[in-house]
Amino acid sequence: MKQVMVVRTDLKMRKGKIAAQCCHGSIGAYKKSDKEKIRKWEKESAYAKVVCKVQTVEELLALKKLADEKGLANYLVVDAGRTQIPTSSVTVLAIGPDEDEIIDEVTGDLKLL
Numbered sequence: 001m002k003q004v005m006v007v008r009t010d011l012k013m014r015k016g017k018i019a020a021q022c023c024h025g026s027i028g029a030y031k032k033s034d035k036e037k038i039r040k041w042e043k044e045s046a047y048a049k050v051v052c053k054v055q056t057v058e059e060l061l062a063l064k065k066l067a068d069e070k071g072l073a074n075y076l077v078v079d080a081g082r083t084q085i086p087t088s089s090v091t092v093l094a095i096g097p098d099e100d101e102i103i104d105e106v107t108g109d110l111k112l113l
Helices: 015-032 035-045 057-069 100-107
Strands: 002-008 049-054 074-078 090-098
Touching: 002 015, 002 035, 002 057, 002 100, 015 049, 015 074, 015 090, 035 090, 049 057, 057 074, 057 090, 057 100, 090 100
Parallel strands: 002 049
Antiparallel strands: 002 090, 074 090
16 A cells, blocks of 8 residues: 655756645545545555656646546645745645555556655
């Protein structure tokens, strides 16, 4: 069991901004997740998380579409624009928690951030 955050690198966000956006995504996807999957994630993997990267919003949206098709809980982070990047920038896609094998069908080919 794991949760994966996929970060856009073309926005050139600083480390702290990336961390904050991943936190927003993690909580957002968590809130959409099935309670049984959350319990299993807690017991089996101590809330395992992985952070990967893509270069464009188009790649991120294609992954969201695939996650939706597979029935995976997910959350798309849209920034408020108060700091480093323009308002309404799509920054992160969080997927899961769910079984590793299922999430890997969506994110398994991505590189780690």
